Amino acid sequence: MQILLTGATGFIGAALSQALLADGNNLIILSRRAYTDRPRCRYIQSLDEIAGRTRLDAIINLAGASLAAKRWSAAYKREIVASRLDLTRHLLALCRRLEHCPPVLLSASAIGYYGHHGDDVLTETSPVEPGFAQTLCSDWESLALQAESLGMRVCLLRLGVVLDSDGGALSQMSKSFSVGVASWLGSGLQWLSWVHRKDVVRALLFLLDREDLHGPFNITSPAPITSREFAAALACHYRTFIRAAVPAPVIRLLVGDMAQELLLNGQRVVPQRLQAAGFEFFYPAIESALDEIYADQTTLRTRNSSG
Numbered sequence: 526m527q528i529l530l531t532g533a534t535g536f537i538g539a540a541l542s543q544a545l546l547a548d549g550n551n552l553i554i555l556s557r558r559a560y561t562d563r564p565r566c567r568y569i570q571s572l573d574e575i576a577g578r579t580r581l582d583a584i585i586n587l588a589g590a591s592l593a594a595k596r597w598s599a600a601y602k603r604e605i606v607a608s609r610l611d612l613t614r615h616l617l618a619l620c621r622r623l624e625h626c627p628p629v630l631l632s633a634s635a636i637g638y639y640g641h642h643g644d645d646v647l648t649e650t651s652p653v654e655p656g657f658a659q660t661l662c663s664d665w666e667s668l669a670l671q672a673e674s675l676g677m678r679v680c681l682l683r684l685g686v687v688l689d690s691d692g693g694a695l696s697q698m699s700k701s702f703s704v705g706v707a708s709w710l711g712s713g714l715q716w717l718s719w720v721h722r723k724d725v726v727r728a729l730l731f732l733l734d735r736e737d738l739h740g741p742f743n744i745t746s747p748a749p750i751t752s753r754e755f756a757a758a759l760a761c762h763y764r765t766f767i768r769a770a771v772p773a774p775v776i777r778l779l780v781g782d783m784a785q786e787l788l789l790n791g792q793r794v795v796p797q798r799l800q801a802a803g804f805e806f807f808y809p810a811i812e813s814a815l816d817e818i819y820a821d822q823t824t825l826r827t828r829n830s831s832g
């Protein structure tokens with residue numbers, strides 16, 4: 526297959542592009558930076574570089590300014606929104622321009638789509654509660670769904686907190702653990718809907734392959750846990766001496782607006798549609814996921830006697 530991939534240089538995209546290349550696919554990678562082409566991997570900086578006669582078998586759209594990288598100033602919020610909506614509009618324009626419209630679009634979104642629901646279990650049909658991330662995901666998904674009017678199959682990837690060893694949320698979450706402090710945020714009772722990056726890649730390949738599937742898919746493990754349970758599981762991989770909450774007001778002071786939506790509210794999301802379609806998670810439980818992630822690392826694996 527020939528696949529157009531955006532966000533291929535990112536945390537999820539890098540792992541996905543490796544898997545796609547290993548499966549024998551050819552990739553066209555859109556990036557803001559200039560890269561030298563590799564075998565079966567062509568880099569472009571603008572969609573205008575794709576000729577009208579090009580046949581694409583799929584588009585996977587992962588690009589977007591990180592929600593967690595900076596404080597949510599008004600300017601950065603605009604960048605978060607524009608980096609996703611503008612690119613999706615450009616992808617739609619490309620699909621209209623191509624002589625052969627690609628059959629499928631996998632479009633990233635996030636479990637932030639649902640907004641804050643406390644302890645409620647959230648499936649793909651759950652209602653939404655307003656917020657910045659909620660509006661962003663909702664607008665992004667609505668735009669991506671316009672590809673259906675071109676006859677394309679559209680899968681919306683409602684990603685949870687993706688975990689692996691070389692970046693993403695875990696590198697931030699494990700910082701205090703590496704200096705001996707097992708910490709959780711605020712009350713620690715908020716839900717963390719996590720997923721191993723290997724299962725994310727497998728889920729994307731599954732959705733690419735299954736022509737009968739379309740619409741929203743929660744890409745989260747089947748077993749969300751609380752922030753405090755996560756801290757206990759992570760503490761098994763570090764020698765920690767103190768267990769402590771980072772108080773909510775401190776988090777609000779440190780990271781501003783994003784604290785409440787991204788860190789303190791949490792969401793209890795389950796992958797109902799993926800599992801109904803027959804997808805099986807390699808890492809359904811946090812213990813097995815962290816064991817795999819820390820397996821080849823030199824991190825101390827001493828269980829915290831207090832935890």
Ligand SMILES: NC(=O)c1ccc[n+]([C@@H]2O[C@H](COP(=O)([O-])OP(=O)(O)OC[C@H]3O[C@@H](n4cnc5c(N)ncnc54)[C@H](OP(=O)(O)O)[C@@H]3O)[C@@H](O)[C@H]2O)c1
Pocket residue numbers: 531532533534535536537538555556557558587588589590591592604608633634635636684685686687688693694
């Ligand atoms: N990782 C998670 O836990 C998680 C959770 C929920 C949702 N998601 C969503 O899934 C997608 C992929 O996540 P990820 O963790 O792999 O993201 P990432 O590591 O931050 O990479 C995203 C990619 O988007 C491109 N990008 C960054 N800033 C941009 C901007 N201002 N304008 C245009 N492109 C920009 C970059 O590609 P170039 O530098 O090559 O242009 C970057 O490699 C994102 O849309 C993210 O919101 C991720």
